[in-house]
Amino acid sequence: MPGRPRGARSAAAAVCVFGALVAWTLATGPSAQAAPASAACLLPRTSLHHSEGVDSAPGGYAKARGDVKALMVFLSFPDAPPALTPREVAADHFPATGDFYDQASYGQFRLHLHTVDRWLPMPHSATAYAISRDWRAADRTAYLRDALTTADPVVDFSGYDVVYLVADPGAPGVDSDATKVVNLAAPVTLDGNPLARLVTVFERHPPDRNVLAHETGHVFDLPDLYYRPPAGSNADWDTHVGDWDLMGSQFGLAPEPFAWHKWKLGWLAPGQVGCVTGTGTTYHDLSPDETRGGTKLLVVRTGADTALAIEARTAAGNDRTACRQGVLLYRVRSDRESGAGPIDVIDGHPGHSACAATSVYPPLADAPLGVGESYALPDGTTRVTVTGHEPDGDWAVKVTESLPGGEDAGRPG
Structure with a gap:
């Protein structure tokens, strides 16, 4: 018009x-x-x-x-x-x-x-x-x-x-x-x-x-999630989030906004965000970020300005070209401005890459955890394990919170 x-x-x-x-x-x-x-x-x-x-x-x-x-x-x-x-x-x-x-x-x-x-x-x-x-x-x-x-x-x-x-x-x-x-x-x-x-x-x-x-x-106040290398550097622009979220790269295979950004923009209802606190083990079902309904985001506070975010991703909608599906983990920092790494995707399969011909950053293209896989934060306080993938598309997740110094901290399981 x-x-x-x-x-x-x-x-x-x-x-x-x-x-x-x-x-x-x-x-x-x-x-x-x-x-x-x-x-x-x-x-x-x-x-x-x-x-x-x-x-x-x-x-x-x-x-x-x-x-x-x-x-x-x-x-x-x-x-x-x-x-x-x-x-x-x-x-x-x-x-x-x-x-x-x-x-x-x-x-x-x-x-x-x-x-x-x-x-x-x-x-x-x-x-x-x-x-x-x-x-x-x-x-x-x-x-x-x-x-x-x-x-x-x-x-x-x-x-x-x-x-x-x-x-x-x-x-x-x-x-x-x-x-x-x-x-x-x-x-x-x-x-x-x-x-x-x-x-x-x-x-x-x-x-x-x-x-x-x-x-x-x-x-609408979403930040740049890519890394801009210094002039003359050959470093990669997409090391922070790879294909995940278009605020990292508009070329990404999975450009759907992170569930954190959907929370920030007011697109998630109160019951769609879970906050994990205290020691012990809790169980959760995560509905894929790309589909309507269900719990979209689990948050574990890790510091005054930092948190671990947990969400599920699938190859549908805006993410129909996604390289891998599963449970995606990423670190969020509110004390870093746009372009300075406010979000970092956790590589659930370090040392491995995927979709080399199409991904903007193949080392993170297969970042999501699959069934039976887990990841523990470096200090050992939090361990996330994917226990199942339900027929309705939900992913079953176990989150274990413990005191710092747990075994196998910082390594995928």
């Missing part, structure tokens, strides 16, 4: 409302209501960017619940007439992005796209803005100022929680590595709508799979 046209308004007004300087990481605090469980397992929200804490409500982020309106604005450049129509570019990303979140949220989050069905001309060529992944602040600010000045007289921004600024994918100087969410130091108010962040899209045609779903996750 096209954005509603409006009467022309002074472009100078748009420049004035864009007086705030842009910063990539000034917005803080998670984006969604945490489902209540035991207070012992609610990691504290910290001031770090996209903290994984779930103990309090967020500030300044849109809610990924119910019907959410998104606006897509298309920007062209004077040196390169677009070869594609806005509808063709929009089809690169929708309905796939909306379908991803409808599936992931069990129908609780519906992202509705509205498009401005014509190209809006930027005043300068894309090369003039020196677009790149590590964009200079002055060039980035100039681009955003020109984009909003161009769009504001003809586009009604009111009522939208998500705004995508989409550059012509065929224009010289458009760099797909620069696609990301820009967090503003102060909201820009357009048509009475305060916008604290904008999604700048510089994708090729066709784009990377799930790229817009990944960027949209940032709008």
Whole structure:
């Protein structure tokens, strides 16, 4: 559906409302209501960017619940007439992005796209803005100022929680590595709508799979889970979570959000999160993260800002290309910001790899534990054993909590 046209308004007004300087990481605090469980397992929200804490409500982020309106604005450049129509570019990303979140949220989050069905001309060529992944602040600010000045007289921004600024994918100087969410130091108010962040899209045609779903996750306060190596390093980007969760890699074989993120976004009911406390042995049935209903997440608090998360994964829905199924374990830290390793998947089969031809990081592609397998934390306090796989798809799990120093700590069984 096209954005509603409006009467022309002074472009100078748009420049004035864009007086705030842009910063990539000034917005803080998670984006969604945490489902209540035991207070012992609610990691504290910290001031770090996209903290994984779930103990309090967020500030300044849109809610990924119910019907959410998104606006897509298309920007062209004077040196390169677009070869594609806005509808063709929009089809690169929708309905796939909306379908991803409808599936992931069990129908609780519906992202509705509205498009401005014509190209809006930027005043300068894309090369003039020196677009790149590590964009200079002055060039980035100039681009955003020109984009909003161009769009504001003809586009009604009111009522939208998500705004995508989409550059012509065929224009010289458009760099797909620069696609990301820009967090503003102060909201820009357009048509009475305060916008604290904008999604700048510089994708090729066709784009990377799930790229817009990944960027949209940032709008709702999900962090980057990949590792960015230092310049010149040949280290792998996907060592933290591999294929698991699209906030690690949009190319992953199992991009379904972690159950922890579903908890953070408010998609899990209170009874779907279990908190394991005290010594002794408890038994649990875990319903796969990709399917509706059942217990989705077990949490063991391991420190002031850390927890062990336990969930089941299967090859269905968004994870239909998953390499392996089973019980996935990962460490969560609320004291590490986006891109600094807030989640680490535990390799249930160290020394082994799987799906080498398709996985973004084969050593973690077979991370889930299967029936009869177990893993103990290095300090020996927690041991997780998979005792069965039920006909209805649930996985039976035994969790044993003991005092530190237990035997076989840190090794899979």
